[in-house]
Amino acid sequence: MFTGIVEEVGRIARVDVHGENRRIQISAPRVASELKTGGSVSVSGVCLTALEIGKGSFQADLAPETWQRTSFSRLKAGALVNLELPMRASGRFDGHIVQGHVDGIGQLHRFEQIGDSDNWWLTIQLPAELEKYVVHKGSISIEGISLTVASLKDRDCTLAIIPHTVESTNLKSMRPGDPVNLEVDVVAKYVEKMMRSSVPEKALTLEQLVREGF
Secondary structure (H helix, E strand, C coil): CECCCCCEEEEEEEEEEECCEEEEEEECHHHHHHCCCCCEEEECCEEEECEEEECCEEEEEECHHHHHCCHHHHCCCCCEEEEECCCCCCCCCCCCCECCCCCEEEEEEEEEECCCCCCEEEEEECCCCCHHHCCCCCEEEECCEEEEEEEEECCEEEEEECHHHHHHCHHHHCCCCCEEEEEECHHHHHHHHHHHHHCCCCCCCHHHHHHCCC
16 A cells, blocks of 8 residues: 655666566665565556566566556656555555556646746546546645646546656656546545445446435
8 A cells, every 4th residue: 555655766777578568667766775576566656576686676467457457658778767665554645545556547637837936737538447546635646646637627637746756756847748647535435335336226426425415
């Protein structure tokens, strides 16, 4: 389990193709020094297994499912990725509960400074199937970063980004049109399932259930 607080920005050293599978090597001195073979690590919001850990780098295997259902399809040598080690049992939730299980791929629409300030607006277009799980002032993981929703208009999700987040993540390397990994708040998905179970005779949407008072 992770919290969406990026610990280091790694750089893709290479992407090797082995049949339908791929293996990536990531240069990341800090994170690599704390990893053990077989340990979990969040790479831009995707929970992967660390392999071939060396001095300043580690490798991880990507199954076809991972490659196709995440933003990794844009990865190439030199690309930046957000890294986070699993939360320790004695740790604190500085972000929110992030599992490292990507729910869908969004598209970056806008990433621009707010007037003359050092802050930025980030706007992501959500997949239609995920929009219902995202709420104003709620949490969402974008590329493994725990962020708070500033506004929602249709499927456009806008977030305010502070300078520290820009400098400490891979957002500074991204451009409009780029795919981004999204993980919605897992609590919303559990609530939806429990609410559906309470009214088995109706196949209602989450929005309809809320309107009916469940």
